[in-house]
Each structure stands twice: as structure tokens, then as C-alpha cells.
């Protein structure tokens with residue numbers, strides 16, 4: 817609401833920084849926002865209490881490779897949105913799927929330590945503090 821208010825009323829705004837991490841974990845838009853629940857992206861969601869938000873609707877972009885900003889009405893935008901949206905979104909998804917499939921065909925992967933020990937560092941991008949140490953076992 818603050819962002820919508822700012823955009824409407826402050827015509828002199830030259831740069832607007834959006835906290836995408838917070839947007840993607842906002843309890844206003846998402847139920848259990850910190851849980852890994854990819855199936856949430858198959859279900860339409862409408863919240864009448866959020867003024868100006870058209871809700872989450874997979875039917876808005878049939879055949880989309882991922883829950884994009886059109887489906888989420890800009891509440892979920894991993895590759896940005898609008899005229900300067902990432903041009904490599906579909907390539908990135910295909911490439912990472914192929915890379916993961918090739919790896920998992922050959923190895924079983926097990927996290928070393930507990931997930932709670934994997935700390936996060938934010939900067940231009942978000943990454944792990946000390947890497948994501950895993951044990952690989954060659955599959956027989």
C-alpha cells in the first residue's frame with residue numbers, strides 16, 4: 817500500500833528500490849511464507865484486503881514455465897517484470913533443470929550438517945555465508 821501510495825502521489829520519485837526478498841516472504845500475500853511449498857503456486861489466491869492486488873491466478877498465464885509476475889500480479893517476480901524484465905528467464909530455468917538432472921543421475925546428494933547452520937548473506941545477490949557443503953555419493 818505504501819508503494820502504491822508513493823507512486824501515485826510522489827511524481828518526483830526517480831528511483832524506487834523494492835525488497836524482493838521481503839515481497840516473496842510477505843505474510844500479506846502468502847500463507848506460511850517461509851515454508852517450502854511449491855504446490856502453493858498451483859492454487860489461485862485472492863485477498864480482498866490488499867487494495868490494488870489482483871491476486872494469484874495461474875490461469876492468467878497458461879503454459880508459463882514458472883509462477884511469473886503476471887500470474888502473481890507482481891507479488892512474485894524472481895526475474896523482475898515489465899519492459900526491463902530478465903531476457904534469460906526461460907533459458908535459466910531450462911539450463912538449471914538440465915544441470916540438476918545430469919548431477920542427480922550420477923550422484924546422491926546429502927547436506928552436511930543441519931539446514932539451520934546454512935546462513936544467508938545479502939548483497940547484490942543473496943547467497944550462503946559459508947557455502948552449501950554437501951556429501952556426494954556416486955550412484956550405482
Ligand code: HEM
Pocket residue numbers: 894895896897898899900901902903904905907908
Ligand atoms: C536464475 C537465473 C537468473 C535470475 C534470477 C535473473 C534475474 C534477473 C533480474 C531480477 C533482472 C532485472 C529485471 C528487472 O529489472 O525487472 C534481470 C535482468 C537481465 N537478465 Fe537475468 N536472471 C537470470 C539469468 C539470466 C540469464 C541466463 C541471462 C542471459 C542468458 C540473463 C540476462 C539478463 C539481461 C540481459 C537482463 C537485463 C534486461 C534489461 O535490462 O533489459 N539473465 N535478470
